Amino acid sequence: MEEPGLFPIRKLAIVGLGLIGGSLAIDLRRLGLASKILGYDSNPQHCRKALDLQLVDSCSTMPDDLLLEADWLVLAVPVQSIEHVLDQFRPFLKPDVLITDTGSVKAPLLKIMLRPENSGFAFVGGHPIAGGERFGPEAAVSSLFEGKRFVLTPDQQTRRETLGAVRRLWTEIGSEVIEMDGDLHDRIFASVSHLPHLLAYATIQAIADSDSPEALEHSGAGLKGFSRIASSSPEMWADIFLQNQQPLLQRVDAFSSCISEIREAIVTNDRERLIELLAQAKAAKDRWVH
Amino acid sequence: MEEPGLFPIRKLAIVGLGLIGGSLAIDLRRLGLASKILGYDSNPQHCRKALDLQLVDSCSTMPDDLLLEADWLVLAVPVQSIEHVLDQFRPFLKPDVLITDTGSVKAPLLKIMLRPENSGFAFVGGHPIAGGERFGPEAAVSSLFEGKRFVLTPDQQTRRETLGAVRRLWTEIGSEVIEMDGDLHDRIFASVSHLPHLLAYATIQAIADSDSPEALEHSGAGLKGFSRIASSSPEMWADIFLQNQQPLLQRVDAFSSCISEIREAIVTNDRERLIELLAQAKAAKDRWVH
Secondary structure (H helix, E strand, O other): OOOOOOOOEEEEEEEOOOHHHHHHHHHHHHOOOEEEEEEEOOOHHHHHHHHHOOOOOEEEOOOOHHHHHOOEEEEOOOHHHHHHHHHHHHHHOOOOOEEEEOOOOOHHHHHHHHOOOOOOOEEEEEEEOOOOOOOOHHHOOOOOOOOOEEEEEOOOOOOHHHHHHHHHHHHHHOOEEEEOOHHHHHHHHHHHHHHHHHHHHHHHHHHHOOOOHHHHHHOOHHHHHHHHHHHOOHHHHHHHHHHOHHHHHHHHHHHHHHHHHHHHHHHOOOHHHHHHHHHHHHHHHHHHOO | OOOOOOOOEEEEEEEOOOHHHHHHHHHHHHOOOEEEEEEEOOOHHHHHHHHHOOOOOEEEOOOOHHHHHOOEEEEOOOHHHHHHHHHHHHHHOOOOOEEEEOOOOOHHHHHHHOOOOOOOOEEEEEEEOOOOOOOOHHHOOOOOOOOOEEEEEOOOOOOHHHHHHHHHHHHHHOOEEEEOOHHHHHHHHHHHHHHHHHHHHHHHHHHHOOOOHHHHHHOOHHHHHHHHHHHOOHHHHHHHHHHOHHHHHHHHHHHHHHHHHHHHHHHOOOHHHHHHHHHHHHHHHHHHOO
16 A cells, blocks of 8 residues: 655645635645546536635546545535545445545434445544635635644544544644543634524524614624624535534534523613623633634 | 803713723813813722823712812713612702713613602703723723714703704714614614623623633634623623613513524524524624624
8 A cells, every 4th residue: 555644745636615614725836746636526516616726636526536646635615515425436436446535424424434344444533623604616715724623533443544644634724633522622713613603693694584674784893793603604504504503503402591691680680780790701702712 | 051062061970980081181171172071980990090090081980169160061970870879969050050971871860850859950862882891081082083973862851952062063063973762772782782781791601600711712703793892891781681671581582582492493403593593693793783
């Protein structure tokens, strides 16, 4: 088997040329980390755009024979699609291809990769903590991942050299690479990412549903910052919510309990209790979120 | 009676030298809109700081005889305190003083101003749509209100010249002044300001309460934008929530319904419905919030 940690990577395939896949392609080329980048995206318009923007050297809507020479396969498709993409692409892959991904939910994919048909691949899951509410290949930018965290989720199946190679790739790109258990990853990101997205959508809907939907015109900086993420892709976030169903529902319910406590303090005019609840939250925010 | 619209204002008193009162003082002086600015703040440290920063020409923790010469009184104290402050300051005010305020909730104050002991004053309520999570006199900055909306809430009692004078003041400061019924104001800001603040606090608490409170360390740009306002003053927001109790509770309950709908779609794995709900919210967001 060829050394998977060899840089520059001779041929690297990216499936999914959205914000993440496209921005990765830009950096790989800019930093000389891959000599040739093969692009795949089931959306023909994405494919055309990615070629126009010279994000990739080739682009196809379907797996093809070029894949036979790919040393790396990076799955940057919506989490819901990874299983289908793997089934489609598997027949075209060489057995020692290194597979990694950029999905926002890890446990379901880790389970899929344990299946006999996938367990032979050199694989490690990954998740760049970067993004934004814009999407599609035209949203791709240089240095999106610089200074951002990248979470690797190795398990017992992960080979040391696979882990090392993917770690090196994202380190070269400028990310701060950390490792985390896949289940813990999903619980943490249910909290800090999936829950806020869900709430941003619900907040906007609750205001739009009101008797004064024009209220949104009066939003100040607070709501703007708060609701920016409600412009994110509904399809992508629906898939993330469904893939991370249980951890997310736990956080939604914990959140509903917090709302109930605050609501109760407002209903009973309990100023002291209300201040206590808000001050606790402020303390946690000031301690952790910078 | 002296012309209340006379600029520069000879002597203007500001009660409450926090972010709003302090920033107003800076702009009044910078733009030459008031010849003398009398400061009042029940917190001696705020008073000292406001004098150190030369925000005001004098500062006292209590109403004093200087007030007898004040042509304008701007109440920039927490909404809950306005009634108490008015009772304290009333004996020191000349009968034709112009009173206005900067509070985030209007209906309760409008009711207070209709009482016999207050109804003689030239008064109009106001609310600058500006602020931030920092507070206290040291948070005061120049041009905080420039390009921001300022909502005036005149009622049947409001004299035309009072309305004109306060409108002119905030226009000179650079705000876009609009007029709105007080009750409508409170419903709208329950939606676009008070609800998001309440949710930001509850979100942080729900994450901090989880089995992985360190999750907050992993927050990306989404949660940062979403939760910035959870650093705001707990006392100030508790008071706003309590003052705007009914409109806010209505929005909280509408929000809880939206959460339930999304939750149901996740529980039943109804991808189509979930996408529909998120897409509706995204459309409202993209239409209204820029």
